[in-house]
Amino acid sequence: MKDLKQIPLFTPREAKADEYLNQADGLLYCRKCHTPRQTRIVLMGKEVTPTCMCACKTEEYERRNAEHLRRTEENRIALLKANGLQDKALLDYCFERDDRRNPAVEKMRRYVSHWPEMKKRPQGLLLWGGVGTGKSFCAGCVANALLSRGVPVLMTNFSRLLNEVAGMPLDQRNSYIESLNRYDLLILDDLGMERSTEFAQEQMFHVIDSRYRSKKPFIVTTNLTLDELKRPVDLAHARVYDRVLERCVPICFDGRNYRQEQAQKNLEQVRSLFS
Numbered sequence: 098m099k100d101l102k103q104i105p106l107f108t109p110r111e112a113k114a115d116e117y118l119n120q121a122d123g124l125l126y127c128r129k130c131h132t133p134r135q136t137r138i139v140l141m142g143k144e145v146t147p148t149c150m151c152a153c154k155t156e157e158y159e160r161r162n163a164e165h166l167r168r169t170e171e172n173r174i175a176l177l178k179a180n181g182l183q184d185k186a187l188l189d190y191c192f193e194r195d196d197r198r199n200p201a202v203e204k205m206r207r208y209v210s211h212w213p214e215m216k217k218r219p220q221g222l223l224l225w226g227g228v229g230t231g232k233s234f235c236a237g238c239v240a241n242a243l244l245s246r247g248v249p250v251l252m253t254n255f256s257r258l259l260n261e262v263a264g265m266p267l268d269q270r271n272s273y274i275e276s277l278n279r280y281d282l283l284i285l286d287d288l289g290m291e292r293s294t295e296f297a298q299e300q301m302f303h304v305i306d307s308r309y310r311s312k313k314p315f316i317v318t319t320n321l322t323l324d325e326l327k328r329p330v331d332l333a334h335a336r337v338y339d340r341v342l343e344r345c346v347p348i349c350f351d352g353r354n355y356r357q358e359q360a361q362k363n364l365e366q367v368r369s370l371f372s
Contacts (some may be wrong), residue, residue, distance in 0.1 A: 127151035190237025219314040226350030252284035288319040
């Protein structure tokens with residue numbers, strides 16, 4: 098067996114076309130950036146000159162790596178949005194489309210800017226008020242802003258959830274509801290619009306209670322008044338509303354009906370086409 102000390106660790110190599118030998122230190126250099134492509138180290142008691150990256154090769158590697166990471170993050174965010182925004186119309190609900198007429202939007206911006214604190218507390222929001230006052234839009238703005246940061250968010254509604262769990266066996270139903278807690282933020286749109294049946298009430302409680310016990314924040318939108326939420330009609334509703342009111346700060350939407358205004362604008366535009 099040969100002595101390991103007699104086996105060459107690095108075989109000396111000739112300079113490539115884009116390299117030259119620096120007479121000062123005896124190392125190969127890059128002709129473009131004039132920095133070393135070799136380094137000198139002592140290994141097992143012997144001085145060797147392994148290859149290393151010169152400055153321009155290092156810069157190129159870092160640029161390609163940054164581009165790879167950027168594309169990877171973009172793909173991850175796209176997947177998060179595909180999973181988190183079940184209604185694709187929600188993709189248009191973003192702060193960039195805000196016309197600055199609804200003062201509640203600024204509160205949503207602050208919620209997003211303080212997200213690490215909101216997540217840690219955990220602090221949710223209760224967006225309540227009349228139809229068409231911008232509750233779903235504001236909730237969607239929060240969802241899109243956090244998703245763009247790579248935060249897992251799911252925005253859905255109770256009617257959709259009830260349709261999902263209907264017909265599932267009990268164990269599968271429980272697993273599905275528990276799976277909602279893998280999202281850092283859960284947004285439940287239109288509380289109070291679900292079917293008023295014993296099954297619906299039971300599942301609504303299960304969803305809210307599961308989220309409550311997970312100690313993760315959630316946002317709820319509803320057309321119910323704050324008085325209706327504080328004075329529920331029965332115990333089944335009280336169990337749900339108490340948990341919502343404990344974890345979610347109420348924000349009132351009592352301004353103009355933006356949906357009606359948009360419908361009027363659309364009507365006027367169509368009329369102008371035929372006038």
